[in-house]
Amino acid sequence: MKIIRYKSNPVLTKENVLFKVNSIFNPGAVKYKGKYLLVCRVEMPNGRSSFVLAESNDGYAFKVHEKPFLTPEDHKDCFDYVEWGIEDLRVTSLNGKYYLTYTGYSKYMPLVILAETTDFKEVKIHGPITEPSNKDCSLFPGKINGYYWKVDRPSAENRRDIWISRSPDLIHWGGYKVLMQPEEGSWEQDKIGASSNPIKTDKGWLMLYHGVRGFGISSLYKLGVVLLDLNEPWKVIGKSLEPILSPETEYERVGDVNNVVFSNGWIVEDDGSVKIYYSGADTNICVAETSINYLISVCR
Ligand code: BMA
Numbered sequence: 186m187k188i189i190r191y192k193s194n195p196v197l198t199k200e201n202v203l204f205k206v207n208s209i210f211n212p213g214a215v216k217y218k219g220k221y222l223l224v225c226r227v228e229m230p231n232g233r234s235s236f237v238l239a240e241s242n243d244g245y246a247f248k249v250h251e252k253p254f255l256t257p258e259d260h261k262d263c264f265d266y267v268e269w270g271i272e273d274l275r276v277t278s279l280n281g282k283y284y285l286t287y288t289g290y291s292k293y294m295p296l297v298i299l300a301e302t303t304d305f306k307e308v309k310i311h312g313p314i315t316e317p318s319n320k321d322c323s324l325f326p327g328k329i330n331g332y333y334w335k336v337d338r339p340s341a342e343n344r345r346d347i348w349i350s351r352s353p354d355l356i357h358w359g360g361y362k363v364l365m366q367p368e369e370g371s372w373e374q375d376k377i378g379a380s381s382n383p384i385k386t387d388k389g390w391l392m393l394y395h396g397v398r399g400f401g402i403s404s405l406y407k408l409g410v411v412l413l414d415l416n417e418p419w420k421v422i423g424k425s426l427e428p429i430l431s432p433e434t435e436y437e438r439v440g441d442v443n444n445v446v447f448s449n450g451w452i453v454e455d456d457g458s459v460k461i462y463y464s465g466a467d468t469n470i471c472v473a474e475t476s477i478n479y480l481i482s483v484c485r
Contacts, residue, residue: 186458186476188430195436195469197225197239201249205230208441209249210464212239213274213381214450215283217305221452223247223462224254224274224285224305225470228441233257234270236287238305244452244460245472255308257289260298263312266291267298273449277324277382279333284355286322286335289313297322297337299355311356315339321347321378321449323392324355325418327385334418336364336392338378345376347394349419362419365411367396372407372428375399380408380448384459388481389415389422393461395447396428406445407431408463412484423484430473432465440466453477 199206207230212223221241228234235256239247257267267289274287285300285308294317300310315322315337322337332351335358339348349364367377373396380393389412397404407428414420432444448463457477465471 186474186479188461188473188475188479190434191245191472191474193245194434194471194473195465196245196472197223197247197249197470198468201239201247202227202237203249203251204253207232208468209237209239210467210470211273211447212450212462212464212470213276213285213287214452214460214462215276215278216452217283221247221460222276222305223450223470224276225249226272226274227253228270232270233268234272234290236271236274239470247470254305255300259308260289260310260312262310263289263298266293266296266313268292271298273320273447275323275381275449277326279324279326279355284324286314286324288320288322294318295320314356314358321380321395323379323382323449325390326382329416329418332360336379336383338376340376345378345397347377347379364413364419365394365421372396372398372405372431373409375404377409381450383413383418384451384453384477385415386412386477386481389413390418391477391480391484393448393451403443404445405432406447408446408448408461410480410484412481423481425483426485429475429480429483430461430463434465436469436471437465440468442467 212225383390383392412423
């Protein structure tokens with residue numbers, strides 16, 4: 186199975202949200218109590234983002250909750266760092282909890298916030314786990330060599346590389362290493378960022394990522410995939426030679442930000458098929474299906 190867009194994409198648009206929003210997009214995704222749960226970014230009329238939950242029994246027909254799940258104002262102890270919005274959440278199941286990593290946006294520029302929940306009602310916010318500028322943080326769903334691991338995308342002096350680091354407790358991080366650099370002269374030449382938590386396979390950790398190439402005032406966002414060594418996750422052992430998903434359809438080409446496919450959530454089924462939740466043009470939520478075997482096969 187290659188990558189197949191769901192025939193009735195998009196699965197969610199702002200018309201499905203019961204309160205007033207500019208857009209719903211870039212969801213984190215997880216299976217929770219047998220349901221498909223999306224933690225969706227909603228851009229509010231003032232241009233600042235919050236999160237709202239959407240749930241589904243089949244992964245395609247989603248119902249959006251009536252009220253936001255998490256807002257900047259919920260961040261009592263670190264409001265200064267999320268004042269301009271919270272964005273692009275990744276969910277990782279670890280130690281019987283769900284860890285949430287997302288971008289806090291403010292005058293200090295983006296940084297990564299960590300929070301946790303067990304029931305998607307009560308959220309414990311740990312606060313920033315990076316300094317600015319940093320975003321696109323995903324956690325590995327298990328310990329490796331006795332440590333927790335994260336990938337993220339610091340941006341200094343025009344660098345836009347993916348870095349990996351480790352922690353004994355998810356709060357204190359160190360051992361920083363460059364994991365991947367944008368490939369010059371290619372579809373991902375300007376910046377790259379991890380999409381969602383890596384999936385453990387017998388061939389390595391499978392990680393989805395986005396790559397960007399700018400053309401004048403516009404940028405093209407596409408998705409690729411890499412395979413990381415199981416025991417030494419800072420080693421890339423395979424990489425898709427070309428994007429696995431690019432903006433092609435009307436709902437991916439035209440919207441608030443044209444020509445974008447962006448993902449920060451995927452769900453693996455027991456049969457090895459994968460649902461990639463993604464957004465077209467920063468305006469909607471879509472799903473595309475593929476399989477672990479196909480994604481591994483394109484990593485060379
Ligand atoms: C990135 C993030 C995403 C967004 C993408 C395309 O930098 O801000 O939220 O989807 O740009 O506009």
